Amino acid sequence: MNTIKLRVLTLAMLAVASAPALSESQTVPMPVPNEASIPKGPMGDAIKRGKALLTDTHKQLPKNVGNGLNCTSCHLNAGTTAYASPWVGLAGAFPEYRSRSGKIISLQERINDCFQRSMNGKPLAFDSAEMNAIMAYMKWLSTGVPTGTNVTGRGFEKIDTSLKPNPVHGKSIYTAQCASCHGAEGQGTKNPQGGYIFPPVWGKDSFNVGAGMARMYTAAAFVKHNMPLGQGGTLSAQDAVDVAAYFTQQPRPDYAARVKDWPKGDKPKDAR
Template sequence: MKRLFALIAVAIIVALGPLQRAEAADAPQTWPFSVPAESTLPTGALGEAIKLGQKVVTDTQSHAKAYVGNGLNCSSCHLNGGTVAGAAPFVGLWGVFPEYRSRSASVNALQTRINDCFERSMNGKALPEDSPEMIGVLSYVWWLSQGVPTGIDSAGRGFKKILAPATPDKARGKSIYAQKCAACHGVDGAGLDKPDGSYLFPALWGPRAFNIGAGMARLDTAAAFVKANMPLAQGGTLSDQEAYDVAAFFTTQARPDLAGKENDWPKGGKPKDARY
């Protein structure tokens, strides 16, 4: 009898094995977030390209100024050079592109995604795909993605979604902004300059800010970023409601327009928080 039960148990395990494997394959997978050590930078031309890419990301104003139309750097949103989980990090991105995007209704290469940021968040123009700046940024993303399997998101990709309140309160958001944000970003949202005229803290609205087509101009994206990362070094101290309130305030302020925005989401699916 014991032998019979054992055989039945084995049969059940064998039968369920494919189902369990299928369920595991269907389950969302992420890879632990990890930033490579500087000591792993390769030498030679590739290492130099990676270093240039890092400079383009962290000091875009100096290293890709010809392609920027405002006062921001890539690291204004991709914090610490794209190495902070929950702040749109570059870690792992190399292996998840090409990727379909509903905004363009097409499969985008990583170069296209990078240029989206230059044209929208930087309110500028696209990098030539064979330019040293583009090759540098691609090399930097490649290096940051070392060890992350192809096709698997790194934990902390993008911005962690938070619970949207029934009604964000812009008036309350204005008050929160004055208390928590204005010291760095300015009462008028114009940011704070260094003595040399470059940004110490970026503008959130006005002519030197991201344009209306940027992801950060969307309420849900901005609220998620604020919740996880703001005030600087105090991420997580605002409630979901407060993050949405302050995002509702600053995302609806005047900012540059985007030419051709009417071509976005050509097959539908435009999110409700898009500004146009």
């Protein structure tokens, strides 16, 4: 190797070595790709199928869904709404450590967590066409998000967990602000096809006690930013905590495997 080539190679190696590493906590703006960018052919078909499965989950995957919910009952606008647990960027965020599992898990495992908890159903096979379609959709949604970063708006909005809940006040808020869509008994509002226009928030067709939304402060964070639908941010943090304290404690399906959650002993105070 001549001197010039050696010098170029050395400079390139130094540039790589000195480049700042992407930290897990680094955040970037949340880009949402235009559907016109979905490619033609098998990959494009898989992306569209993945979106259909996630937005019409109850009907499309009856063997895997044990209640009346769709994935987009919580992941609003097909997983593209900030602070409504968007899927944008997730393809490059996993594998990731989850304290509830006490280990590093894959994106497929995280998806199946939702099927077993939020959907009160059964997991998908990792190599199934359905799982691959869901993964394809989430990969497409993550277009332009650097691997190892979190998008602004990932998960839910932070909420003050020192706030003391008042479920009696929460019931009055639910009656005034939530019951018109989600029903006086949390039963939701059905559509003519047998699904739900607005999902049930307790009862047999809702998420089970092992779901993240069954945790008071997690539910409060979602409510604070997103509810009432189209009027997100109009409730105070205290109101959100109060109404979450009311509806999360209503009857819902059990989840026996929750006894294995937080094996490291760091169980949150609002965990069911």
